[in-house]
Amino acid sequence: MWVNKPRTGELPRGVSHRTFRSEVHKADVGYCIYLPPGYESNAGERFPVIYNLHGAGGNELHGFDEVAVLDAGIRDGRWPPMIAVLPNGGKRTFFKDSHDGRYLSETLIIRELIPHIDHTYRTIAGRHGRCIEGHSMGGRGATRLAMKYPSLFCSLFNFAGNVPRTSAHFDPAKPDTYPNNYLGPDKQDYLDNDAFELLKRNLADIKGGLRIQIWCGTQDTGHLSTIRDFHQALLDAGVDHTYLEIEGQGHGKQPIIDLYRDIWFDYHVDSLRQAKP
Numbered sequence: 001m002w003v004n005k006p007r008t009g010e011l012p013r014g015v016s017h018r019t020f021r022s023e024v025h026k027a028d029v030g031y032c033i034y035l036p037p038g039y040e041s042n043a044g045e046r047f048p049v050i051y052n053l054h055g056a057g058g059n060e061l062h063g064f065d066e067v068a069v070l071d072a073g074i075r076d077g078r079w080p081p082m083i084a085v086l087p088n089g090g091k092r093t094f095f096k097d098s099h100d101g102r103y104l105s106e107t108l109i110i111r112e113l114i115p116h117i118d119h120t121y122r123t124i125a126g127r128h129g130r131c132i133e134g135h136s137m138g139g140r141g142a143t144r145l146a147m148k149y150p151s152l153f154c155s156l157f158n159f160a161g162n163v164p165r166t167s168a169h170f171d172p173a174k175p176d177t178y179p180n181n182y183l184g185p186d187k188q189d190y191l192d193n194d195a196f197e198l199l200k201r202n203l204a205d206i207k208g209g210l211r212i213q214i215w216c217g218t219q220d221t222g223h224l225s226t227i228r229d230f231h232q233a234l235l236d237a238g239v240d241h242t243y244l245e246i247e248g249q250g251h252g253k254q255p256i257i258d259l260y261r262d263i264w265f266d267y268h269v270d271s272l273r274q275a276k277p
Helices: 064-075 105-120 137-148 187-191 195-201 203-209 224-236 253-263 266-275
Strands: 015-022 027-034 049-053 083-087 130-135 155-159 211-217 242-246
Touching: 015 105, 027 064, 027 105, 049 064, 049 105, 049 137, 064 083, 064 253, 083 105, 105 137, 130 137, 130 266, 137 155, 137 195, 155 266, 195 203, 195 224, 211 224, 211 266, 224 242
Parallel strands: 049 083, 049 130, 130 155, 155 211, 211 242
Antiparallel strands: 015 027, 027 083
16 A cells, blocks of 8 residues: 555656655655756755645555656746655545554654655755645645645645535544544544634744645536635635636546646746745
8 A cells, every 4th residue: 555666667757766664654655756857967956845645546656747747847947946756645544644543644744754855855845945735635635734734835736625624524423434433533633634723723824934826627516615615714814825716627637737737837936936035
Protein backbone atom coordinates (compact mmCIF):
# COMPACT_ATOMS: atom_id res chain seq x y z
CA MET A 1 0.00 0.00 0.00
CA TRP A 2 2.64 2.53 1.02
CA VAL A 3 5.14 1.86 -1.81
CA ASN A 4 4.00 1.52 -5.44
CA LYS A 5 6.76 1.07 -7.99
CA PRO A 6 6.26 2.80 -11.36
CA ARG A 7 6.18 0.88 -14.60
CA THR A 8 9.03 1.29 -17.05
CA GLY A 9 8.61 4.58 -18.89
CA GLU A 10 5.74 5.74 -16.66
CA LEU A 11 7.53 8.65 -15.00
CA PRO A 12 7.60 12.01 -16.80
CA ARG A 13 10.76 13.95 -17.51
CA GLY A 14 12.41 15.16 -14.32
CA VAL A 15 10.45 12.81 -12.03
CA SER A 16 11.91 10.04 -9.88
CA HIS A 17 10.32 7.62 -7.45
CA ARG A 18 11.75 7.61 -3.91
CA THR A 19 10.89 6.28 -0.46
CA PHE A 20 11.39 7.49 3.08
CA ARG A 21 10.93 5.82 6.45
CA SER A 22 7.74 6.69 8.30
CA GLU A 23 8.24 6.18 12.00
CA VAL A 24 4.52 6.49 12.78
CA HIS A 25 3.65 3.73 10.30
CA LYS A 26 6.81 1.71 10.86
CA ALA A 27 7.08 1.34 7.11
CA ASP A 28 8.73 2.79 4.03
CA VAL A 29 6.45 5.21 2.16
CA GLY A 30 6.74 6.09 -1.51
CA TYR A 31 6.67 9.50 -3.12
CA CYS A 32 7.53 10.93 -6.50
CA ILE A 33 9.54 14.11 -6.85
CA TYR A 34 10.06 16.42 -9.79
CA LEU A 35 13.36 18.31 -9.86
CA PRO A 36 13.43 21.18 -12.37
CA PRO A 37 16.04 21.88 -15.04
CA GLY A 38 19.06 23.45 -13.39
CA TYR A 39 18.62 21.72 -10.04
CA GLU A 40 21.74 19.59 -10.45
CA SER A 41 23.89 22.24 -12.12
CA ASN A 42 23.06 25.12 -9.73
CA ALA A 43 24.33 23.60 -6.52
CA GLY A 44 23.93 26.78 -4.47
CA GLU A 45 20.33 27.50 -5.43
CA ARG A 46 17.22 26.65 -3.39
CA PHE A 47 13.80 26.07 -4.89
CA PRO A 48 10.16 26.45 -3.83
CA VAL A 49 8.08 23.29 -3.45
CA ILE A 50 4.54 22.36 -4.51
CA TYR A 51 2.94 19.44 -2.63
CA ASN A 52 0.35 17.80 -4.88
CA LEU A 53 -2.05 15.45 -3.04
CA HIS A 54 -3.77 12.60 -4.87
CA GLY A 55 -7.43 11.69 -5.16
CA ALA A 56 -9.31 8.79 -3.57
CA GLY A 57 -7.89 5.40 -4.46
CA GLY A 58 -4.62 6.96 -5.57
CA ASN A 59 -1.03 6.78 -4.42
CA GLU A 60 2.30 8.44 -5.17
CA LEU A 61 2.00 7.62 -8.90
CA HIS A 62 -0.28 10.58 -9.61
CA GLY A 63 -0.11 14.19 -10.73
CA PHE A 64 1.99 13.39 -13.79
CA ASP A 65 -0.24 15.54 -16.02
CA GLU A 66 0.39 18.59 -13.85
CA VAL A 67 4.12 17.85 -13.65
CA ALA A 68 4.38 17.66 -17.44
CA VAL A 69 2.68 21.06 -17.68
CA LEU A 70 5.02 22.48 -15.03
CA ASP A 71 8.14 21.13 -16.73
CA ALA A 72 7.11 22.52 -20.12
CA GLY A 73 6.34 25.93 -18.61
CA ILE A 74 9.67 26.09 -16.78
CA ARG A 75 11.58 25.15 -19.93
CA ASP A 76 9.66 27.79 -21.91
CA GLY A 77 10.47 30.46 -19.30
CA ARG A 78 6.84 30.88 -18.26
CA TRP A 79 7.47 29.90 -14.64
CA PRO A 80 10.59 29.85 -12.46
CA PRO A 81 12.12 26.50 -11.51
CA MET A 82 10.13 24.71 -8.80
CA ILE A 83 10.13 21.30 -7.15
CA ALA A 84 6.94 19.21 -7.09
CA VAL A 85 6.33 16.44 -4.55
CA LEU A 86 3.67 13.77 -5.11
CA PRO A 87 3.09 11.93 -1.81
CA ASN A 88 1.30 8.71 -1.03
CA GLY A 89 -1.30 9.56 1.62
CA GLY A 90 -3.30 6.33 1.63
CA LYS A 91 -6.20 5.40 -0.63
CA ARG A 92 -9.16 6.84 1.30
CA THR A 93 -7.71 8.58 4.32
CA PHE A 94 -8.66 12.12 3.18
CA PHE A 95 -5.21 12.94 4.59
CA LYS A 96 -6.50 12.66 8.18
CA ASP A 97 -5.23 10.68 11.15
CA SER A 98 -7.60 7.87 12.16
CA HIS A 99 -8.54 7.63 15.84
CA ASP A 100 -7.25 4.04 16.07
CA GLY A 101 -3.81 5.01 14.74
CA ARG A 102 -4.03 2.68 11.75
CA TYR A 103 -3.74 5.53 9.26
CA LEU A 104 -1.83 8.64 10.28
CA SER A 105 -1.78 10.47 6.97
CA GLU A 106 -1.86 13.99 8.39
CA THR A 107 1.13 13.22 10.59
CA LEU A 108 2.81 11.51 7.64
CA ILE A 109 2.59 14.64 5.47
CA ILE A 110 3.08 17.39 8.05
CA ARG A 111 5.46 15.88 10.60
CA GLU A 112 7.44 13.46 8.46
CA LEU A 113 7.37 14.08 4.70
CA ILE A 114 7.79 17.87 4.67
CA PRO A 115 10.80 17.75 7.05
CA HIS A 116 12.25 14.87 5.00
CA ILE A 117 11.95 16.85 1.76
CA ASP A 118 13.46 19.97 3.33
CA HIS A 119 16.34 17.91 4.74
CA THR A 120 17.02 15.89 1.57
CA TYR A 121 16.59 18.48 -1.18
CA ARG A 122 17.56 22.13 -1.66
CA THR A 123 14.17 23.61 -0.85
CA ILE A 124 13.13 27.02 0.39
CA ALA A 125 12.19 25.55 3.74
CA GLY A 126 9.55 27.97 4.97
CA ARG A 127 6.05 29.21 4.36
CA HIS A 128 7.30 31.62 1.70
CA GLY A 129 8.61 28.69 -0.36
CA ARG A 130 5.86 26.10 0.06
CA CYS A 131 2.55 25.51 -1.78
CA ILE A 132 -0.08 22.79 -1.42
CA GLU A 133 -2.70 21.58 -3.88
CA GLY A 134 -4.76 18.60 -4.90
CA HIS A 135 -7.64 17.26 -6.97
CA SER A 136 -10.77 15.67 -5.48
CA MET A 137 -9.74 13.97 -2.20
CA GLY A 138 -6.40 15.71 -2.61
CA GLY A 139 -8.06 19.12 -2.87
CA ARG A 140 -10.14 18.35 0.19
CA GLY A 141 -7.08 17.21 2.10
CA ALA A 142 -4.95 20.15 0.95
CA THR A 143 -7.66 22.59 2.06
CA ARG A 144 -8.02 21.12 5.53
CA LEU A 145 -4.25 20.89 6.04
CA ALA A 146 -3.80 24.50 4.89
CA MET A 147 -6.58 25.65 7.24
CA LYS A 148 -5.01 23.71 10.12
CA TYR A 149 -1.39 24.66 9.42
CA PRO A 150 -1.57 27.99 7.56
CA SER A 151 1.89 28.99 8.75
CA LEU A 152 3.38 26.20 6.62
CA PHE A 153 2.04 27.32 3.23
CA CYS A 154 1.78 30.52 1.23
CA SER A 155 -0.53 29.10 -1.46
CA LEU A 156 -3.44 26.63 -1.62
CA PHE A 157 -5.10 25.32 -4.79
CA ASN A 158 -8.24 23.25 -4.19
CA PHE A 159 -9.14 21.66 -7.51
CA ALA A 160 -12.62 20.10 -7.22
CA GLY A 161 -12.16 18.91 -3.64
CA ASN A 162 -15.17 18.55 -1.34
CA VAL A 163 -15.07 20.72 1.78
CA PRO A 164 -17.59 19.11 4.15
CA ARG A 165 -18.66 20.37 7.56
CA THR A 166 -17.07 17.40 9.29
CA SER A 167 -18.22 18.28 12.79
CA ALA A 168 -21.86 18.17 11.65
CA HIS A 169 -21.46 14.45 10.93
CA PHE A 170 -20.47 13.50 14.47
CA ASP A 171 -22.98 10.88 15.59
CA PRO A 172 -22.11 8.46 18.43
CA ALA A 173 -25.16 6.42 17.47
CA LYS A 174 -23.48 5.51 14.13
CA PRO A 175 -20.00 4.27 15.09
CA ASP A 176 -19.75 2.10 11.97
CA THR A 177 -20.58 4.89 9.53
CA TYR A 178 -18.04 7.30 8.04
CA PRO A 179 -16.66 9.59 9.41
CA ASN A 180 -17.49 8.15 12.85
CA ASN A 181 -15.72 4.88 12.10
CA TYR A 182 -12.58 6.83 11.12
CA LEU A 183 -12.50 9.72 13.59
CA GLY A 184 -13.92 7.85 16.56
CA PRO A 185 -16.05 8.83 19.59
CA ASP A 186 -14.44 12.16 20.58
CA LYS A 187 -16.19 15.19 19.04
CA GLN A 188 -13.04 17.29 19.38
CA ASP A 189 -11.49 15.17 16.63
CA TYR A 190 -14.29 16.25 14.30
CA LEU A 191 -13.79 19.92 15.14
CA ASP A 192 -10.06 19.51 14.56
CA ASN A 193 -10.76 18.03 11.11
CA ASP A 194 -13.40 20.54 10.02
CA ALA A 195 -12.09 23.13 7.54
CA PHE A 196 -14.86 25.56 8.50
CA GLU A 197 -13.96 25.38 12.19
CA LEU A 198 -10.25 25.61 11.40
CA LEU A 199 -10.91 28.67 9.24
CA LYS A 200 -12.42 30.43 12.24
CA ARG A 201 -9.74 29.19 14.62
CA ASN A 202 -6.79 30.27 12.46
CA LEU A 203 -8.35 33.22 10.67
CA ALA A 204 -5.66 35.76 11.55
CA ASP A 205 -2.85 33.53 10.28
CA ILE A 206 -4.80 32.60 7.15
CA LYS A 207 -5.38 36.26 6.33
CA GLY A 208 -1.78 36.97 7.21
CA GLY A 209 -0.13 34.95 4.48
CA LEU A 210 -2.11 32.11 2.87
CA ARG A 211 -3.47 32.76 -0.63
CA ILE A 212 -6.36 30.50 -1.66
CA GLN A 213 -7.55 29.40 -5.09
CA ILE A 214 -10.59 27.13 -5.63
CA TRP A 215 -11.80 25.71 -8.96
CA CYS A 216 -14.68 23.37 -9.75
CA GLY A 217 -16.72 22.43 -12.82
CA THR A 218 -20.37 23.44 -12.92
CA GLN A 219 -21.33 19.84 -13.79
CA ASP A 220 -19.35 18.41 -10.85
CA THR A 221 -22.53 17.85 -8.86
CA GLY A 222 -20.90 15.62 -6.25
CA HIS A 223 -18.48 18.32 -5.15
CA LEU A 224 -19.80 21.74 -6.13
CA SER A 225 -22.25 22.26 -3.25
CA THR A 226 -19.70 21.96 -0.44
CA ILE A 227 -17.18 23.97 -2.44
CA ARG A 228 -19.72 26.77 -2.83
CA ASP A 229 -20.41 26.53 0.90
CA PHE A 230 -16.73 26.98 1.72
CA HIS A 231 -16.40 29.80 -0.81
CA GLN A 232 -19.21 31.60 1.02
CA ALA A 233 -17.54 30.96 4.38
CA LEU A 234 -14.36 32.58 3.06
CA LEU A 235 -16.39 35.58 1.87
CA ASP A 236 -18.16 35.86 5.22
CA ALA A 237 -14.81 35.73 7.02
CA GLY A 238 -13.35 38.43 4.77
CA VAL A 239 -10.69 36.12 3.32
CA ASP A 240 -9.56 37.30 -0.11
CA HIS A 241 -9.38 34.36 -2.51
CA THR A 242 -9.78 33.34 -6.14
CA TYR A 243 -12.86 31.26 -7.01
CA LEU A 244 -13.72 29.81 -10.42
CA GLU A 245 -16.64 27.67 -11.60
CA ILE A 246 -15.78 26.22 -15.00
CA GLU A 247 -18.86 26.09 -17.20
CA GLY A 248 -19.84 22.69 -18.54
CA GLN A 249 -17.02 20.75 -16.88
CA GLY A 250 -17.45 17.78 -14.56
CA HIS A 251 -15.02 16.10 -12.18
CA GLY A 252 -12.54 15.00 -14.83
CA LYS A 253 -9.11 16.52 -14.31
CA GLN A 254 -7.50 16.35 -17.73
CA PRO A 255 -10.11 18.37 -19.70
CA ILE A 256 -9.74 21.28 -17.27
CA ILE A 257 -5.95 21.09 -17.33
CA ASP A 258 -6.10 21.23 -21.13
CA LEU A 259 -8.24 24.38 -20.97
CA TYR A 260 -5.96 26.26 -18.58
CA ARG A 261 -2.51 24.70 -19.02
CA ASP A 262 -0.87 28.02 -19.98
CA ILE A 263 -1.83 29.61 -16.65
CA TRP A 264 -1.97 26.48 -14.48
CA PHE A 265 0.79 27.48 -12.08
CA ASP A 266 0.40 31.26 -12.31
CA TYR A 267 -1.38 31.47 -8.95
CA HIS A 268 1.29 29.57 -7.03
CA VAL A 269 4.03 31.59 -8.72
CA ASP A 270 2.32 34.86 -7.79
CA SER A 271 1.80 33.61 -4.21
CA LEU A 272 5.49 32.78 -3.94
CA ARG A 273 6.41 36.19 -5.32
CA GLN A 274 4.18 37.96 -2.80
CA ALA A 275 5.41 35.83 0.11
CA LYS A 276 9.10 36.36 -0.63
CA PRO A 277 10.74 38.09 2.35
